[in-house]
Amino acid sequence: MRYSLFSLLGNTLGGHKGWQPTWRDAAPKPSYDVVIVGGGGHGLATAYYLASRYGVRNVAVLEKGWIGGGNMGRNTTIIRSNYLLPGNIPLYELSMKLWEGLEQDFNYNAMVSQRGVLNLYHSDAQRDAYARRGNAMRLHGVDAELLDRDGVRKLYPFLNFDDARFPIQGGLLQARGGTARHDAVAWGFARGASDRGVDIVQNCEVTGITIVDGRVTGVETTRGPIAAGKVGIAVAGSSSRVAAMAGMRLPIESFVLQAMVSEGLKPIIPGVITFGAGHFYISQSDKGGLVFGGDLDGYNSYAQRGNLPTVEDICEGGMALMPAIGRARILRTWAGLCDMSMDGSPIIDRTPTRNLYLNAGWNYGGFKATPGSGLVFAHLLARDEPHPAATELRLDRFARGAVIDEKGQGAQPNLH
Amino acid sequence: MRIPCPYCGSRDVSEFSYLGDAAPQRPDPSGDASSVEAAFFDYVYLRDNPAGPHRGLWYHGAGCRSWLVVRRNPSTHEILDVALAAKEPVA
Numbered sequence: 001m002r003y004s005l006f007s008l009l010g011n012t013l014g015g016h017k018g019w020q021p022t023w024r025d026a027a028p029k030p031s032y033d034v035v036i037v038g039g040g041g042h043g044l045a046t047a048y049y050l051a052s053r054y055g056v057r058n059v060a061v062l063e064k065g066w067i068g069g070g071n072m073g074r075n076t077t078i079i080r081s082n083y084l085l086p087g088n089i090p091l092y093e094l095s096m097k098l099w100e101g102l103e104q105d106f107n108y109n110a111m112v113s114q115r116g117v118l119n120l121y122h123s124d125a126q127r128d129a130y131a132r133r134g135n136a137m138r139l140h141g142v143d144a145e146l147l148d149r150d151g152v153r154k155l156y157p158f159l160n161f162d163d164a165r166f167p168i169q170g171g172l173l174q175a176r177g178g179t180a181r182h183d184a185v186a187w188g189f190a191r192g193a194s195d196r197g198v199d200i201v202q203n204c205e206v207t208g209i210t211i212v213d214g215r216v217t218g219v220e221t222t223r224g225p226i227a228a229g230k231v232g233i234a235v236a237g238s239s240s241r242v243a244a245m246a247g248m249r250l251p252i253e254s255f256v257l258q259a260m261v262s263e264g265l266k267p268i269i270p271g272v273i274t275f276g277a278g279h280f281y282i283s284q285s286d287k288g289g290l291v292f293g294g295d296l297d298g299y300n301s302y303a304q305r306g307n308l309p310t311v312e313d314i315c316e317g318g319m320a321l322m323p324a325i326g327r328a329r330i331l332r333t334w335a336g337l338c339d340m341s342m343d344g345s346p347i348i349d350r351t352p353t354r355n356l357y358l359n360a361g362w363n364y365g366g367f368k369a370t371p372g373s374g375l376v377f378a379h380l381l382a383r384d385e386p387h388p389a390a391t392e393l394r395l396d397r398f399a400r401g402a403v404i405d406e407k408g409q410g411a412q413p414n415l416h
Numbered sequence: 417m418r419i420p421c422p423y424c425g426s427r428d429v430s431e432f433s434y435l436g437d438a439a440p441q442r443p444d445p446s447g448d449a450s451s452v453e454a455a456f457f458d459y460v461y462l463r464d465n466p467a468g469p470h471r472g473l474w475y476h477g478a479g480c481r482s483w484l485v486v487r488r489n490p491s492t493h494e495i496l497d498v499a500l501a502a503k504e505p506v507a
Contacts, residue, residue, distance in 0.1 A: 240465035244464075249464065307493070309429060398457065
C-alpha cells in the first residue's frame with residue numbers, strides 16, 4: 001500500500017485495522033538471479049536499487065538474524081558528505097543527494113533531517129586542514145562553509161569557547177548534512193524492494209559459498225542451498241568471515257565502535273557537532289536523547305560491546321566541549337562492528353571468483369553511505385562494471401599503491 | 417577488560433596500547449622481485465581477522481613497558497594467554 005495523507009485518514013476512520021505489513025517476510029526459493037548476503041542497510045538498499053533502477057527483480061536478500069539488526073541498528077544516524085579525497089567524495093555526495101530525495105523515492109518516512117554537521121577546529125593547523133577540506137568539497141560541488149569563532153558562537157553559544165587547552169577557533173559546516181532515522185531507512189528500503197518482488201529472507205545464515213570452475217553458483221545456508229547467478233556480499237563487520245568462505249583474505253580487521261544515548265531532554269542541540277581536538281561527536285535524536293560517540297576501542301574485536309576506558313574518554317571529550325551536558329544520565333551504550341580497511345575507505349568491487357561481488361570496508365562511513373552504496377553496488381551487480389562514483393574503491397588498490405587514506409595515518413586500521 | 421601482564425599481574429586495558437595482529441611476519445626481502453612484492457603486500461595489508469582466538473601485540477606502556485603477545489577471543493573479550501613478545505619464536 002502507498003502511504004499518503006489519504007491512507008492515514010482512511011485508516012484513522014477505519015480504526016487503524018487496515019494497515020498492511022510493511023514488507024513480506026519471504027521463504028527462500030531454490031534459485032535467484034542475484035543473492036545478496038546481508039540484510040543490513042547496504043544489502044537492502046542494493047536490492048531496492050537493483051529492482052527499481054536496474055529492473056533486476058528475481059533477487060533475494062539473506063539475513064542471518066533480522067533485517068537491520070546488525071550495524072544498521074547500532075550507528076549514530078549521521079549523514080554527511082564532507083570528505084577530502086577525490087576517491088571518496090563522489091560516492092558520499094551521490095549518497096547525500098539520494099538522502100535528499102529518499103523519502104519521496106521510496107514513499108516512507110525516514111525522518112531525514114538536514115540539520116547541519118559542524119566540525120570544530122582548535123588550532124591554526126586544523127583550520128588550514130579544514131579550509132583545504134572545504135575547498136575540495138566545493139570543487140566537487142558539495143556545500144561547505146568555514147566558520148570563524150563568532151560564526152560558531154552564533155550557532156552554538158553554549159559550547160565551551162574558553163577551554164584553556166582546546167579553545168574553539170571555528171568550524172567547518174556542511175549545512176546539508178544531518179541525521180536520518182536508521183531503522184526506518186532499513187524498513188523503507190525493505191518495503192521498496194519487497195514491493196518490487198525481492199525476497200527478504202530472515203534467520204537464514206550463509207554457511208558456504210558454492211564455487212564451480214572459478215564461478216560462483218550459489219550459497220549454502222541454514223535454510224538449505226540456494227542457487228544464484230550472481231552473489232553480492234554486503235555484511236560489513238563480518239566481511240572477512242564471509243569472504244573466507246570464498247577463499248579470500250581481505251585488507252580488513254574488525255573493530256568495535258561504541259556509541260551511547262542519554263535520557264530524553266528538551267531540544268538543546270540543533271545540529272550535529274564534532275569536537276576536533278579529541279574525538280567526540282554528538283547530535284540529539286527527535287525523541288530527545290543525546291546520541292554521541294568517539295573513538296574505536298582500538299583493538300580487533302567482534303564482541304559488539306565495548307570497554308569502559310573508551311566510554312570514559314568519550315564522556316571527557318563531551319564535557320570539555322559542552323559542560324552543560326554533564327548532568328544528563330546515560331541510558332544505554334552499545335557497540336557496532338567496523339570493517340576497518342587498511343586505508344580507512346570502502347571496497348566495492350568484483351572478486352577473483354566470477355560473479356561474486358564484494359561491498360565491504362565500511363569503517364565508520366557505513367550509515368551515511370547507505371543509499372549511495374546500494375546504488376553503486378546494484379550498478380556493479382547489474383552491469384558488471386563499476387559505477388562512475390565508485391571507480392576508485394577497487395579491491396586491488398592496495399596492491400597498486402593507490403590507497404585512499406582519508407585520515408593520512410597509514411596502513412593500520414586502529415589509526416583511522 | 418583486564419590483561420594479566422607476566423611481570424605486573426592483572427592490569428586494566430587502559431595501561432596498554434595495541435599495535436595489531438601478531439601473525440604477520442616481515443618477509444625476507446631478498447629473492448625474486450615479484451614474489452617478494454606479493455609477500456610484502458600480504459604482510460602489510462591482508463589479515464585473517466578471525467572471530468575466534470586471535471594473537472595481538474600489546475605494549476604495557478603504563479607498567480613494565482614490555483611488548484606482549486596476547487591471545488584473546490575477540491568475540492567475547494576473553495584473554496586466553498599472555499606471553500612476552502621477546503620470548504615468542506619468530507617464524
